[in-house]
Amino acid sequence: MKKKVISVLLATAMVTALVAGCGSSSSGGSSGSSDKKYDGVELTYWSMWTSAEPQGQALQEAADAFEEETGAHVNFEWKGRDIKNILSSALESEEAFDMFEDDYTRITGNYVDYVADLTEMADAAGYADKSYAVFNDVATEAAGFLPCLTEQPSVGGIFYNADIFEDCGITEVPTTWDEFMEACQIMKDKGYQPMALDSTYAPFWFGYHLARTIGEDATAELALNGGWSQNPGVAQAADDIIEFVNAGYLAEGAPDEYPASQNKMGIDQDVAMVVCANYVTAEVNQNSGTELNWGLFAYPTVENGADSTSTFAGANSIAITKYSENQQAAFDFAMYVVTGEQDQSKAELANQIPADPNNTAPAAQAGTTEVLQATSAPLTWNMGLNENADLMSVIQETVVKLYEGSYATGADFAAAMDALY
Numbered sequence: 001m002k003k004k005v006i007s008v009l010l011a012t013a014m015v016t017a018l019v020a021g022c023g024s025s026s027s028g029g030s031s032g033s034s035d036k037k038y039d040g041v042e043l044t045y046w047s048m049w050t051s052a053e054p055q056g057q058a059l060q061e062a063a064d065a066f067e068e069e070t071g072a073h074v075n076f077e078w079k080g081r082d083i084k085n086i087l088s089s090a091l092e093s094e095e096a097f098d099m100f101e102d103d104y105t106r107i108t109g110n111y112v113d114y115v116a117d118l119t120e121m122a123d124a125a126g127y128a129d130k131s132y133a134v135f136n137d138v139a140t141e142a143a144g145f146l147p148c149l150t151e152q153p154s155v156g157g158i159f160y161n162a163d164i165f166e167d168c169g170i171t172e173v174p175t176t177w178d179e180f181m182e183a184c185q186i187m188k189d190k191g192y193q194p195m196a197l198d199s200t201y202a203p204f205w206f207g208y209h210l211a212r213t214i215g216e217d218a219t220a221e222l223a224l225n226g227g228w229s230q231n232p233g234v235a236q237a238a239d240d241i242i243e244f245v246n247a248g249y250l251a252e253g254a255p256d257e258y259p260a261s262q263n264k265m266g267i268d269q270d271v272a273m274v275v276c277a278n279y280v281t282a283e284v285n286q287n288s289g290t291e292l293n294w295g296l297f298a299y300p301t302v303e304n305g306a307d308s309t310s311t312f313a314g315a316n317s318i319a320i321t322k323y324s325e326n327q328q329a330a331f332d333f334a335m336y337v338v339t340g341e342q343d344q345s346k347a348e349l350a351n352q353i354p355a356d357p358n359n360t361a362p363a364a365q366a367g368t369t370e371v372l373q374a375t376s377a378p379l380t381w382n383m384g385l386n387e388n389a390d391l392m393s394v395i396q397e398t399v400v401k402l403y404e405g406s407y408a409t410g411a412d413f414a415a416a417m418d419a420l421y
Contacts, residue, residue, distance in 0.1 A: 012030075012291075017026075023375075026081060026147075027113070033359075034068070034144065035090065036071030036130075036201065037070045037071065037072075037332075038069055038070045038071045038072035038329045038332075039070075039071030039072075040071065041070075041071065041072040041073070041074060041098065041326055041329045042072075042073050042076075042326075043072055043073070043074045043075065043098045043326060043329060043333060044075045044096060044097040044098050044099075045059075045063075045074050045076050045097070045098065045099050045100070045333075046077050046078065046079050046083060046087075046090075046097045046099070046100040046101070046318060047059060047076055047078050047079060047083075047100075047101055048079060048080065048081060048083045048084075048100075048101040048102060049078065049080070049101070050078050050080050051076070052080065052265060053350075054346075054349045054350035055152065055346065055349075055350045055352075056076075056078060056347060056350045056351060057349060057369075058318075058342070058346035058349045059337065059346075060076065060331075061342075061345065062078070062337050062342040062345075062346070063298075063333070065336075065342065066332075066333050066336050070081045070325075070332070072329050072333065073210060073348055073414075075334060077097065077247075079282075081353070083100065083101070084103075085101060085107060086385060087110070088111070089102065091111055091114035091321065092114070092310075094321075094323050096292060096330050097321060097324075098320060098321055098324040098325075098326055098327075098329075099318055099319065099320045099324070100318070100319055100321070101151060101316055101317065101318055101319075101333060102316065102317070102319070102373075103314060103315070103316060103317070104135055104139050104148055104150065104220075104314070104315045104316070104317040105137075105138075105142075105314070105380065107140075107147055107148045107317055107319045108139050108142040108147055108148075109140070109142065111147075111197065111319065112142075112144075112147055113218060114321060114322050114333075115135070115147045115148065115319040115320060115321065116147075116319075116320040116321065116327050117146065117147070117321055118143040118145070118146045118147065118149065118320065118331060119140075119145050119146045119158055119328075120149070121269070121328065121331045122146050122331075123148070125335055127149065127335065129250055130151055130335075130338075130339040130340075130356045130357075130358060131149070131338070131339075131355065131356065131357070132150060132153060132355075132357060132372050132373065133373075133376075134313055134372065134375045134376060134378055135150045135153065135313070135315045135317070135378075136150075137376075138182075138378065139317075147319055148317035148318055148319040148353045149234055149317060149331075149334045149335065149338050149355075150315045150317050150338060150357065151315070151316050151317050151318050151320045151334075151337065151355055152316040152350075152353070153276055153313070153314070153315045153336050153352075153353045153354075153355060153368075153372055154273075154277045154279060154313065154314045154315065154316075154317065154350050154353065155277065155278050155311060155312065155313050155314075155368050155371050155372050155375070156204070156208070156276060156277040156278070156299075156311065156312030156313070156379075157275075157296050157297060157298050157311060157312070157371065158273050158274070158296070158297050158298075158300075159275075159276060159278070159280055159294055159295070159296050160173075160272055160273040160274075160294070160295050160297070160301060161265060161269070161271075161272050161273070161283060161292050161293060161294070161295075162293040162294065162295040163292075163293045164187065164270075164272040165272070165295070167190065168186050168187050168190045168192070169186070170183050170186060171364075173295070173297035174297070174300055174394045175300060175301060176300050176301050176302075176303070177212075177240060177300045177301065177303065178303070179215040179300065179301050180300045181243075181247070181341075181367045182312070183242070184244070184247070184249040184321075185247070185249075187272050188247075188248060188249060188397055191270070192270050192271070192272050193249075193250075193251040193252060193264075193270055193271045193272065193291045193316070194249040194250075194272050194273060195244075195249055195250055195251060195254070195272070195273050195274065195275070196251045196254060196256075196262045196264055196265055196271045196272070196273065196274040196300075197250060197251070197254040197255045197256065197259040197261050197273070197275070197403060198254070198255060198256050198257065198258035198259055198260065198261045198262055199255040199256065199257065199258065199275075199396075199400045200258040200401075201275065201276055201396065202255055202381075202400045202402075203382045203385045203386075203392075203396050203399050204275060204276065204277075204312075204381070205275040205403075206237070206241060206384045206385075206399045206402065206403075207219065207382040207383035207384060208275060208379075208383055209237050209240060209241065209299075209302070210233075210237050210297045210383060210384070210385075211306065211310070211379055211383035211384065212299060212300070212301060212302040212305045212306060212308055213234075213236060213237040213240075213302045214231060214233035214234070214237070214305070214342075215231045215306035215307065216240075216310070216379055216380065216383045216384045217384070218231065218233070218306075218384075219383055219384030219385060219387075220384035220385075220387040221384075221387075222234070222384075223384055223385050223386070223388045223391070223395065224387050224388050225421075226413040226417075226418050226420070226421035228415075228417040228418050229411065229414040229415055229417075229418050231414075233305075234409055234410065234413075234414045234417070235409070235410030235411045235413070236412050237302075237410065238331030238407065238409075238413035238414065239409065239410035240302070240410075241402055241403065242402070242405075242407065242408075242409070242413075245403060245405050246405070250316075250403065251264055251271045254403070255400050255403045255404060259284075259287060260319065261274075261282060261289075262274050262276070262280055262283065262284055263284060263288055264288045265283060265284050265288070265289025265292065266284045266287065266289070266292055267288045267290075268363040269290070269292075275299070277312065277314070278296070278365055278368050279349055279352070279355060281294045281351070281364040281365065282350070282351035282352070285364060286380060287367070291363075292364075293403055294363070294364050294365075294366060294369065295366065296366070296368060296371065297396055298311055298360060298371065299311075299337065304398075309377070310375070310377045310378065310379050311371060311375045311378065311379060312379040312380070312381065312383065313372060313377060313378035313379070314380075314381060315355075315373050315416065316379070317381065318334045318337065318338065320334070322370045333381045334397045335356075338355040338356060339355070339356040339358075340356065340359075342358045343355050343359055344359040344360065345361075347359060347361065347362060347365075348362055351364055351365070351367065353365050353369060353372065354369070357369055358371070385399075391420055394420050395417070395420065398413070398420065400414050401416070
């Protein structure tokens with residue numbers, strides 16, 4: 001009898017162990033309960049990057065780590081830059097995705113009715129101390145709530161090869177247009193070509209100069225309605241550029257076809273500067289296979305001009321759809337991407353400014369975080385020239401002609417701009 005009882009107990013134990021083993025097997029069956037916060041959650045993420053780009057690679061790495069920690073799986077749909085052409089209709093029809101990336105001004109301007117209010121979640125996560133106030137403030141003012149988290153900040157100014165400045169004995173960066181012209185002459189006398197320019201960025205440079213002369217709001221008004229000849233600041237700004245071109249300060253071939261001129265900074269290493277946003281440093285380094293000693297200074301002030309404290313600043317950002325059923329999980333993944341260790345890794349991999357100012361910018365982005373933290377009123381891309389979408393292509397053509405030397409005077413340029421209306 002005693003042997004029978006023992007046999008029954010052993011058989012019962014074996015069955016129990018077998019059942020438990022089947023339940024925990026990775027090859028099938030239910031996994032039972034999990035202590036992972038978002039076990040079983042699936043997030044769909046529409047990205048403006050491609051899977052082959054450094055940003056896409058960093059996102060995938062972050063998603064893999066996030067799934068390991070939380071259990072949530074992120075499905076990426078790599079839409080590329082054309083995402084801006086499909087988002088409006090996709091959001092209106094409530095297509096099934098939880099989060100997406102785009103420029104923060106488009107998120108606040110075009111998609112605000114379709115994105116979740118992140119204010120409370122951001123406050124609970126202490127996001128204010130892990131991000132740039134300039135983007136949060138502008139986005140919140142425009143939307144009435146926090147509609148997105150900054151993923152990839154950008155800042156614009158004059159990026160330069162610090163080794164050329166050192167060789168020319170320029171120990172302090174120019175802060176006024178007159179000082180800038182003097183520095184260009186010093187570089188030219190030393191055998192360097194002062195400024196690269198690709199035609200793609202001609203409106204960015206001239207827009208910056210106009211904003212320093214008459215302000216961004218006035219530039220936007222002119223772009224919309226014309227009247228360029230009636231504002232004396234337009235002719236003044238154009239005369240400055242004509243003087244610059246006539247002095248021989250543009251690199252040979254400029255304005256060139258993108259990215260030929262900016263690449264000369266790395267290939268020839270005798271071109272000193274370029275007016276652009278910070279991603280130009282990574283582009284030049286990658287395209288030319290070099291590691292230039294980059295520096296950045298704010299676009300110079302213009303005598304008797306407009307406010308000179310503002311700087312171009314933009315941000316690709318992450319938003320969450322208003323109809324997402326997993327908003328908290330989506331927000332937590334967004335925070336995982338844009339702060340801390342994952343953000344630092346992304347900044348280094350993509351050679352970009354960290355989204356979290358507590359992180360360290362790569363060498364090619366030296367000085368960018370300081371400029372962003374000091375910026376409270378960011379300028380928009382092309383500083384108002386983009387305001388008239390219908391005429392933007394011909395405005396760009398006219399500005400390119402300015403740098404090609406097609407106008408004898410600033411008044412001639414202003415008249416050519418008015419002829420577009």
